[in-house]
Amino acid sequence: MLDVGGRQARRRRRTVRTVEAAVAMPVLLALLLLGALLFDVITDTLSWQVLAPAGSGRSFAFAEGFAPFGSWDRVMRLELAARGVPAEDIEPLLADPEERRVLEARNRVELMPWVDGRPFRWLVTTVSDELVADRPLWSGLASRRELLAAAEPGQVVVLNAWLDPAFVLRNASRSPLVAGLLPAFVGSLLLVGLVILLAVPIGVGTAVYLEEYASDTRLARLIELNLSNLAGVPSVVYGILGLTVFVRLMRLGPVVLAGALTLTLLVVPVVVVAAREAIRSVPPSLRQAAYGLGATRSQVVLRVVLPNAVAGITTGVVLAIARTIGETAPLLVLGAAAFVPRPPDGLLSTFTAIPIQIYSWVSENDVEFTHAASAAIVVLLAVLAVLYGIAYYLRRRFASR
Amino acid sequence: MTDADKIADETVRSSPVPAEEAAVVIEDLSLWYGDFRALYDVSLTVPRNQVTALIGASGCGKSTLLRSINRMNDLVEGVRVSGAVRYDGVELYGPDVDPVEVRRRIGMVFQKPNPFPKSIYENVAFGPKLTGFRGDMDALVERALRGAALWDEVSGKLRESGLGLSGGQQQRLCIARALASDPSVILMDEPTSALDPIATDRIERLITDLKRDYTVLIVTHNMQQAGRVSDRTAVMHLGRLIEEGPTDLIFTNPRQELTERYVSGRFG
Numbered sequence: 251m252l253d254v255g256g257r258q259a260r261r262r263r264r265t266v267r268t269v270e271a272a273v274a275m276p277v278l279l280a281l282l283l284l285g286a287l288l289f290d291v292i293t294d295t296l297s298w299q300v301l302a303p304a305g306s307g308r309s310f311a312f313a314e315g316f317a318p319f320g321s322w323d324r325v326m327r328l329e330l331a332a333r334g335v336p337a338e339d340i341e342p343l344l345a346d347p348e349e350r351r352v353l354e355a356r357n358r359v360e361l362m363p364w365v366d367g368r369p370f371r372w373l374v375t376t377v378s379d380e381l382v383a384d385r386p387l388w389s390g391l392a393s394r395r396e397l398l399a400a401a402e403p404g405q406v407v408v409l410n411a412w413l414d415p416a417f418v419l420r421n422a423s424r425s426p427l428v429a430g431l432l433p434a435f436v437g438s439l440l441l442v443g444l445v446i447l448l449a450v451p452i453g454v455g456t457a458v459y460l461e462e463y464a465s466d467t468r469l470a471r472l473i474e475l476n477l478s479n480l481a482g483v484p485s486v487v488y489g490i491l492g493l494t495v496f497v498r499l500m501r502l503g504p505v506v507l508a509g510a511l512t513l514t515l516l517v518v519p520v521v522v523v524a525a526r527e528a529i530r531s532v533p534p535s536l537r538q539a540a541y542g543l544g545a546t547r548s549q550v551v552l553r554v555v556l557p558n559a560v561a562g563i564t565t566g567v568v569l570a571i572a573r574t575i576g577e578t579a580p581l582l583v584l585g586a587a588a589f590v591p592r593p594p595d596g597l598l599s600t601f602t603a604i605p606i607q608i609y610s611w612v613s614e615n616d617v618e619f620t621h622a623a624s625a626a627i628v629v630l631l632a633v634l635a636v637l638y639g640i641a642y643y644l645r646r647r648f649a650s651r
Numbered sequence: 652m653t654d655a656d657k658i659a660d661e662t663v664r665s666s667p668v669p670a671e672e673a674a675v676v677i678e679d680l681s682l683w684y685g686d687f688r689a690l691y692d693v694s695l696t697v698p699r700n701q702v703t704a705l706i707g708a709s710g711c712g713k714s715t716l717l718r719s720i721n722r723m724n725d726l727v728e729g730v731r732v733s734g735a736v737r738y739d740g741v742e743l744y745g746p747d748v749d750p751v752e753v754r755r756r757i758g759m760v761f762q763k764p765n766p767f768p769k770s771i772y773e774n775v776a777f778g779p780k781l782t783g784f785r786g787d788m789d790a791l792v793e794r795a796l797r798g799a800a801l802w803d804e805v806s807g808k809l810r811e812s813g814l815g816l817s818g819g820q821q822q823r824l825c826i827a828r829a830l831a832s833d834p835s836v837i838l839m840d841e842p843t844s845a846l847d848p849i850a851t852d853r854i855e856r857l858i859t860d861l862k863r864d865y866t867v868l869i870v871t872h873n874m875q876q877a878g879r880v881s882d883r884t885a886v887m888h889l890g891r892l893i894e895e896g897p898t899d900l901i902f903t904n905p906r907q908e909l910t911e912r913y914v915s916g917r918f919g
Contacts, residue, residue, distance in 0.1 A: 466728070535765040539825070541726060543778040543832060544755030553777070554767060 288631070294624035295413040296363075298390025300397060301406045304378035305357065306332035309365040309406070315372035325359045329374040358428040360416060364409035367398060373408060377425045384618060413625040421592050422607070426618035431626050434607035436593035437506070437586075438575050441603060444510035445517055445574045450567055452514070453521025454556075460522075461529045462551050481519040488516045489580030497584060504585030507597040512580050517570040524566020528559035561644055568641040572634055578605035604630050662694065663906045665896030668883075674699040674836055674866040675720060680734035682715060682724065689715045691891045692734065697836075702858060702867045704881035704898065706874060708913065711887040713870045717838050720868070721757040722750040738836070755782060758829030762841040764821035766813035766828070771796075771805050774813045774824055778832035791831060798864075799827035800857050819850025823857065830865075837861065839869040843876065855880050874914055878902055886910045 301307075306329055315325035323344060330340045343349050356377045365371040382405060385393065390409070397407050420430020456473070464470040492512025502508045532555050540550045556563075586606045594601040602610075604626060611623035670676075675697040682690040689712050697703050705713040718724045720736055722743060736743040743753050755778070766774050775792045784791070792809070796802040801823040805816070813824050822842060829837055839858070843851040858880050861867055871877050877884055878898060885895035886907070894901065894910045905911045 533765075535761065535763060536767060538723070538726075538761060539765045539767065539828075540777075542721070542723060542754060542759040542761070543781065543828065544751050544753075545781050546751050549781055553781075558768060 291624050291627050291631075293387045295411065295621060295628055296387045297410050297412070297621050298383075298385040298387070298394060298397060299381060299408050299410050300383040300401055301375070301408065302380040302382055302404065303406055304376045304380070305329060305374050307404060307406050308332045309362070309368070309371035309373045312361070312370045312372070315359075315361075321361075321372075322359045325372045325374065326353065326357070328372075329357075329359075355421070355423075356428070358416060358420065360410070360414060362408045363411050364394075366407055373406070375427045377423065377428055379425075379427055381427070381618060410621075412621045413628055417622075417625055418629060422590065422602075426614075426616055426622055429611075429619070429622050431604065431607060431629060433590045433593045434602045434604045434626070435629075437590070437601040438603045440506050440594060440597075440601070441510050441513060442571050442574050444506070444597075445513050446567065446571065448510065448514040449517045449521050449570055450563075453518045453566070453570075454525045454563060456518070456522045457525030457529055458551055458556070461526055462547065462555065477519050477522055481523060484579075485516055485577050486579040486583060488512055489583030491515065492580060492584050502598070504600055505598045506594050506601045509581055509584055509586060509601060509603070510597075512584055513574050513577060516577065516580060517573055520570045520573060521563075521566045524569065525559065525563045528562025528566070529555055531562065532558045561647055565641050565644045568637055568644065572637045572641070575603075575630070575633060575637075576605060578603075578609060581606055582609070604633075662892045663894040663896075663910075665894075665900050665906070668696040668698045670696075672698045674738070675868070676735075676737040677716070677720070678735040678737065680716070680719060680732070680736060682712075682719060682733075683731040684727065685729040689890050690719070691889075693887075693890075693892045695885055695892055695895060697866060697868055698883065699866050700862055700864075701882040702862050702869060702880055703883045703885060704877035705868065705870045705885050705887065706872070706877050706913070707887035709872065710889075712890040713887050714840055716887065717840055717868060717870050718759075720836070720838060721759055722753050723759065725750050755832055756834050756836075758832060758834035758837045760822070760825050760829055760837065760839045760842050763845045764818060764825050766816075766821050766824050768812060768814055770810045771813050771816075771824060772809040775827050775831045778828060782832075795827040795831040798830045798861070799823045800853065800860070801827055817850070819846050819853060822846060822850070822854060826854075826857065826861075834865070836866045836868065839867065841870055841872060844872065851876075874902075874916075886913065888913070 308329070310325060310328050315321055315328060317324045326344065327340055330343065331337065335343065343353070358375045360373055360375060362371055362373050363369065365373055383397070385397070390397070394407070394409075401407050416430065418431050418435055420428060421432050422434070423429045460470050460473060489512060492508060492515070496502050496508035496511050497504055500508075536554050536558065537550055540554045545553065581603055586600075586602050590600060590602040608623050608626045608630065611619040611626065614620075673696045677693055677695045677697070680690055680693045681688065693712075693716060695716075705717060707713050715724065719732065720738075720743070724730050724732070732744055734744075738753075738757070741748065767777060769777075772792055775795050776788055779788065779791060793802060793806075796805065801820060804820060805824075813821065816824060822845075826837075826842075843854050846854070855876065858867055858869065862882075869877075869881065871880075881898045883896065884898045884901040886893050886901065886905075886909075888909055894905060894907045901910065902914050905914060
């Protein structure tokens with residue numbers, strides 16, 4: 251007798267639900283861990299601090315100091331006045347480029363979420379400020395009243411948000427209070443720019459050659475076999491290669507150019523694989539139509555195949571950029587400096603990159619640097635998230651065609 | 652006796668085309684895909700300004716023959732050709748003939764419509780742009796689209812994607828694209844087999860119009876279509892041309908037994 255919709259069906263449904271739960275479990279776990287990581291890192295970018303300020307120690311209301319692109323100037327004027335600089339000397343001080351440079355290097359204008367019990371105030375921290383106490387976000391939150399009470403006159407109790415626009419725009423410093431991500435950010439940007447300039451033509455050219463001009467030769471098969479091998483080589487090995495060839499053999503030294511060349515080698519297989527996939531997915535009927543109209547092979551490639559493959563190629567390029575920004579090991583081996591005070595001023599200057607900066611801050615003895623490291627991590631994750639988001643969006647557009 | 656043995660060595664021809672009316676002359680054309688011989692000494696004269704249909708069972712070599720005329724078979728690996736194809740007095744397989752030039756003068760329309768994922772305008776302009784056309788492109792595009800009976804439907808949306816058109820419209824776009832290069836011969840490889848009956852009808856009427864200005868050679872597996880559309884018909888079987896002549900003669904009074912069996916539907 252047929253058991254339709256009876257015990258067997260119920261058992262099957264139970265099995266399906268169990269399987270679904272079993273499959274969903276690791277995903278949920280991963281998401282949970284990721285959430286925990288992000289939470290941990292983000293909370294570490296905020297800390298309660300008690301400062302013994304070397305500047306005026308005065309904070310200013312948000313409205314007092316805010317100006318759409320001139321907040322720094324406005325707050326700095328207030329601070330200089332608070333320090334007792336005579337009114338007629340303030341403007342010349344800010345106007346003189348040399349004096350201004352010194353001011354910028356030694357001071358940091360920050361919008362603190364909380365200063366001495368009042369929310370959102372401007373505070374100018376200096377290189378010579380003394381850090382009396384530093385508490386993590388949650389325990390500090392609980393004990394902020396005690397901190398206020400225990401603070402001696404002249405001391406300032408703040409909730410310091412390490413991740414603010416000033417963070418990305420400031421140079422690194424020996425003092426964690428004024429340290430910024432600018433040299434690393436610019437270094438990473440330069441690397442990305444150079445890598446795109448080099449890897450895209452090489453990668454796309456190789457893919458076009460393999461797919462259109464030499465698809466069945468022994469050379470092509472050899473390249474194809476090794477391409478997937480190359481993509482799987484640990485990045486440290488590329489670092490050693492770069493060190494030997496670019497830094498030592500070519501006598502470039504541990505400079506931006508050497509770093510870019512090394513990362514190009516790392517990234518070219520990624521671009522080639524993505525470009526090949528994109529080129530292969532151009533339907534043969536389009537090629538036939540183009541040939542039928544009397545196109546030469548290069549015209550078919552340039553006017554029909556590549557325009558159609560652009561979305562897929564761009565996806566590969568975006569993924570390559572993401573790898574360039576995130577790679578630490580090869581740059582470390584290469585000799586990217588751990589402490590670089592200012593952004594690189596050319597292709598042949600020493601440099602640092604965001605992951606290197608994170609690594610060096612985390613290795614510092616001064617516990618305050620961990621806040622800076624966390625802030626840098628958040629910046630890095632945000633950039634990567636945006637890049638992967640773009641790659642995802644491009645993939646979807648690519649698929650719908 | 653197998654069918655292969657029954658094929659006479661000679662093609663049976665009725666009302667042969669006089670030489671001065673020829674657009675394309677195929678002489679003893681044989682073709683091999685590697686070791687496989689696809690065409691056996693085919694000779695055919697295609698008359699100017701007429702529609703010639705190429706019919707035959709699946710795998711008989713009609714598409715191969717068609718593609719030999721504009722040297723599209725050159726794109727396949729391991730193809731070998733012997734014999735001659737003469738167009739406008741030029742031997743197309745001669746030593747200093749560039750296949751790219753051949754394809755610019757002989758147009759082709761494929762079985763499944765394959766417009767480029769570009770705008771309608773860019774699709775039609777593609778061919779002329781290959782050769783660096785510098786004249787009035789707008790006028791050329793309009794002329795080609797009118798020639799393909801598509802202008803009235805798309806004149807207001809030339810910048811929209813060609814892929815947004817219906818199947819029949821896409822095929823007419825492909826015809827316009829071929830016309831834009833101003834060929835004198837148009838090759839069509841089963842152009843309506845992927846289309847619905849209404850679209851098929853429109854294209855068949857277009858083909859009958861086209862012969863005013865062009866020579867059309869159409870491969871079709873649909874015998875009724877061959878009967879409706881063509882002036883002459885050539886029948887192929889297993890790589891050989893078995894009979895050719897005026898269409899009504901082929902269909903009403905075929906001289907070869909195989910032809911008779913094929914047109915009466917006894918095999919396909």
